[in-house]
Amino acid sequence: MAGHEFARHLYIHVPFCARRCSYCDFSIAVRREVPVEGFTRALLGELDLRFPGSTPERWTVDTLYLGGGTPSRLGAGGIASLMEALRRRLRLADDAEVTIEANPDDVSSGAARVWRNAGISRLSLGAQSFDPNALAWMHRTHTSEQVVTAFDAARRAGIENISIDLIFALPPAIGREWNDDLHRAIALEPSHVSLYGLTVHERTPLARWRDRGDVAEAPDETYATEFLVAHAALTSAGFDHYEVSSYARQGARSRHNASYWSGRPWAGVGPAAHEFDGVRRRWNVGPYAQWLALVGAGRDPVAGEELLTEENRDAERVYLGLRTSSGLAATAAERSKAGRWVEEGWASLDGDMLRLTPEGWLRLDTLAAALT
Numbered sequence: 001m002a003g004h005e006f007a008r009h010l011y012i013h014v015p016f017c018a019r020r021c022s023y024c025d026f027s028i029a030v031r032r033e034v035p036v037e038g039f040t041r042a043l044l045g046e047l048d049l050r051f052p053g054s055t056p057e058r059w060t061v062d063t064l065y066l067g068g069g070t071p072s073r074l075g076a077g078g079i080a081s082l083m084e085a086l087r088r089r090l091r092l093a094d095d096a097e098v099t100i101e102a103n104p105d106d107v108s109s110g111a112a113r114v115w116r117n118a119g120i121s122r123l124s125l126g127a128q129s130f131d132p133n134a135l136a137w138m139h140r141t142h143t144s145e146q147v148v149t150a151f152d153a154a155r156r157a158g159i160e161n162i163s164i165d166l167i168f169a170l171p172p173a174i175g176r177e178w179n180d181d182l183h184r185a186i187a188l189e190p191s192h193v194s195l196y197g198l199t200v201h202e203r204t205p206l207a208r209w210r211d212r213g214d215v216a217e218a219p220d221e222t223y224a225t226e227f228l229v230a231h232a233a234l235t236s237a238g239f240d241h242y243e244v245s246s247y248a249r250q251g252a253r254s255r256h257n258a259s260y261w262s263g264r265p266w267a268g269v270g271p272a273a274h275e276f277d278g279v280r281r282r283w284n285v286g287p288y289a290q291w292l293a294l295v296g297a298g299r300d301p302v303a304g305e306e307l308l309t310e311e312n313r314d315a316e317r318v319y320l321g322l323r324t325s326s327g328l329a330a331t332a333a334e335r336s337k338a339g340r341w342v343e344e345g346w347a348s349l350d351g352d353m354l355r356l357t358p359e360g361w362l363r364l365d366t367l368a369a370a371l372t
């Protein structure tokens, strides 16, 4: 593999958010007014700098993922002009999966129609909850009603493939009813659901509240119970649990995310974007202003890179295998170590294939570490 100019998967990081959610430690830029033109110009500048001479004849992309941050903050016109500019540098395959992450308050009928016409085929909707108290506590900028209207607007615009993000294991004091949220999400009939357990990251509002004693994290049992309740509700509603955090209806697995889990190369542009060319990982500087200044000066905004060693590759083979329902093609030594997991109900062995159960996925990091 000569390098990333041939990567069939492209990630674009759009860092803007209206405000910081209480739990979020991502690299974001809080802006009331989004500098759509300046950002798009710099993004295209990075593409031209790092992929010189890329043309639709030379570069075909199977999956494009606009992540963030909140890409939907670029608005209807911002996404349309970005897509148009991208098409001058690459070709989207006929059946390309083109995802935009969106906050519900950005998804109007008009915006959804423009995105669909611009080639967006998949929407990842950051719902997180339908409970007004929980949404306010998380500093989300949308209401539960807006989740529903955004979802309907996207479907009416012809975006069939919609994923809903939900957060579980909120502090018990919030009084959030996890079952209600699950059933409201399922009732919308999304094609995909992604679940995230709340984690307290340092230097977030949530970490400050915890340190002041204003909030107590959910105990481990709540985390486990809510994950298992969600697993039961989603699988009985016909979703396939194909990756530790991801549930999909038939044919709706995220092809873009699958590229990360299968070790295929992907290109990444924008502040804090990561990239893997098949041999080497690299990542961009995170702060928006720094990225903008470097790209503006015609310099590669790289912050670091790492050549994968044999050891890294092996650890990755184990971790990536265990996190998906495809499982890990385990060596004899790994199968022997995992014998106890099968007895405990954390894994199953089918020939060489070692697959974690939901109970096992709750222990993913510990189990993966035990094999590496």
Ligand code: SF4
Pocket (backbone or CB within 6 Å): 016, 017, 018, 019, 020, 021, 024, 025, 026, 028, 068, 069, 070, 103, 126
């Ligand atoms: S919208 Fe997403 S990226 Fe932005 S602050 Fe909230 S969780 Fe973080």
